[in-house]
Amino acid sequence: MIQHLSSLPILLPMLAGVILLMPPCGKSVSIRRFASVTFSLLTFLISVALLLKVQIDGSLVYAIGDWSAPFGIVLVADPLSTLLVCLSSLLGMVCILYSCAGDDEQGSYFHPLVHFLVLGVNGAFLTGDAFNLFVFFEVLLIASYALLMHGGDKKTTRAALQYVIMNLVGSAVFLIALGVLYGVLGTLNMADMAQKISLLQGDDVYLAKIGGLLLLVVFALKAALLPLHLWLPNTYAAAVPMVAALFAIMTKVGVYSIMRVYTLIFGDEAGELAHMAQNWLWWLALATIAMGTVGVLASQDLRKLIANLVIISVGTLVALVTIQTVEASSAAIYYLVHSTLVTAALFLLADLIGRQRGKVADRITAGTPVAQPALLGVCFLIAAIAVIGMPPLSGFIGKVWLLQATLNTEYSMVFWALYLVASLAVLFAVAKAGSTVFWHHQTNGSKNKPPANMATESSIKDRVQPVQIVAVIILVAGAPLMSLFAGPLSEYAIGAASQLHDFNNNIDLILLGGK
């Protein structure tokens, strides 16, 4: 059992999804919720167990069907991938918990779909084979298509149609890229590709370059990098909040793939093709931050604002990834975990706030006061401080770290200026949004305290349900916990990043050490 541990974060959600489709779970709502929460908790615990095992025994390579590395498909559980598997399992669990308040019944098959999405995301993080990566991308995409339609209206259908068409074209490009790379290299095992790419000669180099850059286009589409980011704000704002929170991990799958492919395959050892896209990516990442900032300032409602915050975080992450040093990558890993948790928390909070404000919903204007200002306000304050990056929460540590990591790079001053202005703009926009939503009321129109009888006004239905607040608190608690345990976490991130950059170790591990 223990040697199959690295495959369990993929197998368990698949099993859970299938079981949840079957009669006892399919018919009764309470059984379905119970089974779904149990399974997601189990997936999370197994992911944590895998993380601990990797910490103790070093990275694991699992050859599926015992076909060894260059021929069969391998799953690589190293510190980076297991950390992200834990993150996605946690996010899946929180979203399922949140949906148990009643949102899961707005459409059919919510629970199985979430498990399938977690399956796809975990698979994409763990796999060491490029074609297998494509398959897991498709698994997570088709689950995300269906989840996006969950409980939706006209607006959602339009956003979903555009999202699906965009991603289908992306999948076609992905396949063409894989075809080109396979035609040149004769392998799609990532470690084997990394080894063979430096041996290419003549025209094959250009073919490999085409393949690699096409891959980059696909990953940039998933990650929502600048010219390909237009789908994101509409999609995230149209999705049901817990689905949007779950989608917070999906852009990170794109960033993770860029990290893997461009550090391992097209990294230092790639001969002529080493760091071929670095300059492009760096400026595109900066432009993405700028665009996200403009979007944040222009947002009319909370969900759009958070969706634009996601774009800023993607830009920041990609900028860090292109620097290609251990320090930058470790900062990226820390920032990735932080930004995923915080944006997911904000999506859920925006929903809770929107529900209590009646007609104005989550639009950033004066309206009906929130029924539970203390509870939601404190949660929002913590999440906002974390996302802005003010001390003492995790955002601040991430920000200092990433500024430090970029200090010695060529264009660091451009990055510093842009990033700090962006932070200021985010501070301004989020503070304005928070104060408008919580303090400006239509009835009295001033910053007075909300009327005392307000709690009785709101109906029971709109009040935050215990499972919802538990889900939000799990995510919001991430920010203080990540700054409290910043020491061990940053050590972990540095370890994961140094393993990511250790070319020979990776090759040996995957091609020779496959058990």
Place this chain on the structure above:
Amino acid sequence: MELLYAASVGLLVSCGVFLILRSRTFPVVLGLTMLSYAVNLFLFSSGRLSLNSAVVLGQSSEYADPLPQAFVLTAIVIGFAMTAFVVILSIRARADLGNDHVNGHVPEINNKRKV
């Protein structure tokens, strides 16, 4: 053979791209289908084209690479599922939005012409 093969892949891709750039969902879905056909053909050729060669050992003197065939099979299955989904989604969009435009609304110029 290579020229014919490459030309047909190219033709399918260009038709697909042209159709995807149309504004109504039906041509877009057709375009996506054509693009996926082109991709399948392309993937198949990544193991190099050869005649009379088997993928099973001991069946012929020359061997073809079996892996691209497995890729194509996977890609066909996934592409089929995705096409089915996008067809259903377009029908739903036609019902929900009242028109079959990808943007969800009929462009202004068309309205004026009708009037």
